[in-house]
Amino acid sequence: MAGLKYLSGFGNEFASEDPRCPGALPEGQNSPQVCPYGLYAEQLSGSAFTCPRGTNKRSWLYRILPSVQHKPFTPITCGNLTDDWNEVEPDPNQLRWKPFIITKALEKKVDFVEGLHTICGAGDSKSRNGIAIHIYTCNTSMIDRCFQNSDGDFLIVPQQGEILVTTEFGKMMVEPNEICVIQHGMRFSVDVFGETRGYILEVYGAHFELPDLGPIGANGLANPRDFLTPVAWFEDRTVASGYTIINKYQGKLFSCQQDFSPFNVVAWHGNYAPYKYNLENFMVINCVAFDHADPSIFTVLTAKSTRPGVAIADFVIFPPRWGVADHTFRPPYYHRNCMSEFMGLIKGHYEAKEEGFQPGGASLHSMMTPHGPDADCFEKNSTAKLKPERVAEGTMAFMFESSFSMAVTKWGLETCQRLDKSYYKCWEPLKKHFNPNWKPGSM
Structure with a gap:
């Protein structure tokens, strides 16, 4: 069903024709006076004509009738x-x-x-x-x-x-x-x-x-x-x-x-x-000493804004991987962020919230809204014996992260009737562990 290699986001050009019509791609020019097999030439442009070559996106489609009809x-x-x-x-x-x-x-x-x-x-x-x-x-x-x-x-x-x-x-x-x-x-x-x-x-x-x-x-x-x-x-x-x-x-x-x-469309060529x-083909990069690398190391695709390093949206995944960091609270840390984070779960159990976050559901942590692991996750991982272990085995969670401050629709908040109104309670059991008499080496 899918066979050509494609380099997303760059200017490489590819071509394909239905094997039932060999030679359907014109040779030497995009829009000859008469196309092979009596086809119509039609260009689909995904960028302005004058974009730099590296970002210019377009394809030529050779079709039986044009889409204008x-x-x-x-x-x-x-x-x-x-x-x-x-x-x-x-x-x-x-x-x-x-x-x-x-x-x-x-x-x-x-x-x-x-x-x-x-x-x-x-x-x-x-x-x-x-x-x-x-x-x-x-x-x-x-x-x-x-x-x-x-x-x-x-x-x-x-x-x-x-x-x-x-x-x-x-x-x-x-x-x-x-x-x-x-x-x-x-x-x-x-x-x-x-x-x-x-x-x-x-x-x-x-x-x-x-x-x-x-x-x-x-x-x-x-x-x-x-x-x-x-x-x-x-x-x-x-x-x-x-x-x-x-x-x-x-x-x-x-x-x-x-x-x-x-x-x-009998044949096409272009980079759009x-x-x-x-x-499963994602090559995971991760920390191998202590602390956390930022979740941007899990970015699959990005849609860039005009500000360097700031995305309109990133598509980020949290695939199975090894956790080996020493002297570290390994699950995601408590956090407030200048980005909006929408998460979904394809399968399995997300490591920071193993119970309430289910496949086919979702969560949204809005800009500067605090979030992090639930109370059970914190207590378990604060006392766990640290050794190399597989994380997220059998799981695939993902995140749509955006620099936009997102508004939730009426369907999302009310009509769908799937909103978990008790979500905030997963943090209520967090205990105060502060000890003013703590001394180095006492833990």
Whole structure:
């Protein structure tokens, strides 16, 4: 389903053609007067034409009919998808959600677009600067419907159930513990195989790329060779009842009709394509002496802002690894931060909160809101005998971290009814251990 190597965030160019039509890629130029097989040439630009070569993103698509051939877009209901960050009052508290409910297919059929729910976000899609975090819960495939995000990139994190993502560039099967990125403007549909749930990080005005490695050197974290893009695949199919294109534009949903499948790209070349990545391929960097390295060492992808070192959003994971630090409280430390931290759990038990934080749920620690391990974790790890041990075995937690101060939606705070209102109680049993008579060596 996915076979080409892809270097995320750099200018390398790749090419693919459906093997049913050898020679579909024009030779020597992008838009000849007549394309092979009578195809139309269409460019998809992910950056301004005049961006520096290293950041210039575009691909040429050679398709049976161009995407311009459709009826006018008209507004449709947005359901629980929103970019209204002022519909409820701000809430600076530590927030945690129980696993989000997936509607049973017997009750109602819900596809990927219908199952989008916005939890929080900030910024503005019109000015191309911001972020949104969504949950998707669905139980049926998209039939003769596709989705296009005109506002930004989608980073999709499946948690329950694999998804088959059909794009204009080809198909990708994405399973839990993998991610995929559908970049700005790319059309795609999602097939599911039962009850399905996952997380989405959306960024406006920037693309995800690999973080700079700095003193780490040339190797480590997510390696470019492990990112995969689809092999070209097309369908030449007429839909008598009409094929629906759903467009997310300025935070609202619109739809239009056309009588052919949008997945009619026979060949493509360029450096702007959807891609997937298996989180098991992440090369973990960690402390081997004492204390903690900052969690930025677990960054898979980043969407940079115009301020050096400050991200619109980072995608960070906490994979299985060895813990070997001496004279150190090994779990995450108590912390207040100038970033917003949204966490999700794909599988297993998160080391700092083994009970209340569940797969398919989430938490949000807002800017400068204190957070850290619960009381049980603190007591256990304060007295533990330190020896090399595996951390997070069988677990994959992740974090969407942003420099934006995020607002929670009405659905997230009220409608979903999954908010754990007792979350704050996990810190109440913390005891005072202060001893004014302490002397060096008395512990």
